[in-house]
Amino acid sequence: MTTTGIDWSSTETPTTAEGWVARAAEVSALLAVDAAARDRAGKTPYEEVKLLKESGLVTLLGPAEHGGGGQEWPTAYRVVREVAKADGSIGQLLGYHYLWFWAARLVGTPEQVAAVEEQATRDRAFFGGAVNPRDDDVVITDEGDTLVYRGRKSFSTGSKVSDLTVLEGVLEGTDKHIFAIVPSDTPGLVFHDDWDNIGQRLTESGGVTIDGVRVDWAGAAGYRDKQFTPRVYNTLNVPTIQLVFVNFYLGIALGALEIARTYTRERSRSWLHGGYERAVDEPYVIDIYGDLTAKLWAVEALADKVAEEALVIHRDPDAVTERLRGEHEVRVAAVKARATEVALEVTAKVFEVTGARATASSVGLDRFWRNVRTHTLHDPVAYKRREVGVFVLRDELPEPTWYS
Known part of the structure; x- marks a missing residue:
């Protein structure tokens, strides 16, 4: 897959749920052309993610005032279903992107939610996540104003094709889980080429090593003065x-x-x-x-x-x-x-x-x-x-x- 074949910048951005599903159908048709060949090749899906970005699908849940679709989860689910008709891997990648984009709303403070969604929507950033719960938790060390993440996760869907990665770990000596969003090219974040499964071959779901990734306490999702108020x-x-x-x-x-x-x-x-x-x-x-x-x-x-x-x-x-x-x-x-x-x-x-x-x-x-x-x-x-x-x-x- 080397070109989308559509100049999305010259097309009108959808404003309704049905319009976004129709946009997803256009993307799906493009993915379907060589889906079987791409599955066999198993190459990192840079072009496929580029298509998701250029078509605007990555901004579906983003605020309309920042160029996003302003849609809700029922539409996102239907869009995922439509894309997965052609390529299950890309449908999964898009679905996980929506989940991690929305994670700020899940646990973040209102200020964090606003900042993350504005920037990610404007940049058409693609999200991945290193939050596999079956592994031993990543350990977080408190160094005053800074948190340091260290550990390894067996799965990190989106890894090499993501712009931003959601990290999760446990603060050393406590039972506090802390989520944070970091650029995927952050030093100390190393993605491994070890995804070699029979299916979902293009999801880039291999392991990741997190070696000294530093995050300001201000970036700890939902935390104020190092305290989290659960709901x-x-x-x-x-x-x-x-x-x-x-x-x-x-x-x-x-x-x-x-x-x-x-x-x-x-x-x-x-x-x-x-x-x-x-x-x-x-x-x-x-x-x-x-x-x-x-x-x-x-x-x-x-x-x-x-x-x-x-x-x-x-x-x-x-x-x-x-x-x-x-x-x-x-x-x-x-x-x-x-x-x-x-x-x-x-x-x-x-x-x-x-x-x-x-x-x-x-x-x-x-x-x-x-x-x-x-x-x-x-x-x-x-x-x-x-x-x-x-x-x-x-x-x-x-x-x-x-x-x-």
Whole structure:
């Protein structure tokens, strides 16, 4: 991918949710042209991220007065889904960017939120994050006016293609977690080329070493005079990013179904003993497409509904109660479970309706299953179903953790 083919500077910036989704569809169409070849090559997606910037998609959640889209999470989720139809890796990168751009609102002071969002929107900065909770926490040393981060994270999605990186660690001798945003080219921040997984190959999700990265206390998100005032809204990072997951899973599945449909219409041969001249007339082929499409449409509708339900939370963060947060997490857990199962089924079953020749590397149909299979192992879906079951049977809310 060497050029976008569109002069975005001469196009009108979208002002509505539907306009931004249409913009995402344009980006998706460009990504789709050589998506299979780029997946095979596995090169760092500098051009792809450039496309996200030039199209304005990276500014979707940014304030309109600073050149951003001024949109809310339901639109961001739909944009992620649209981009992921063509390329699951780029859909994930964009979704994670939205999460880390929004992280200032999650935990920052009003002054920090305003400063971060103005600068990042105007610069069209792309965010990555070194916040993998499965690793031992990065240790932060207090040196008076300065914090020093040291440690290593196994995963840092966005790494080399990011302009800004969100760091997280624990202040030495305490249980205080501190988030901070630093330029990705900060000395002491070393990204490793060790992402070599079967799917989501272009997400730049390799490890990172954090060796003496210095941050002023003023940059410690949410802290005043070295003290943090917690609120329930601070725990919304998990359900929010889980909905990001849901939407790029659905996008990947929708993309697989679209590629398969085109292949069946144009290239699949009917079974020589089936009695039909065209593959599109075979009853079992029709049945599978109908079944998979109905399942995807149902989960899409649930995903959109859950995203809309969360607007009351995001619009009034200080009013969020533990009950409201917990019930939202249960709904997110439910749609996460269904999206995982349906995406895996769709991306595997499309081969049954395309035929043996569709397994050719040139078709690239396998990348959809590899992408979904890789990321759906992020956290066990059984524990999502458990959250729902415990709530239904015992009216118990999920305890806020890094995964619930």
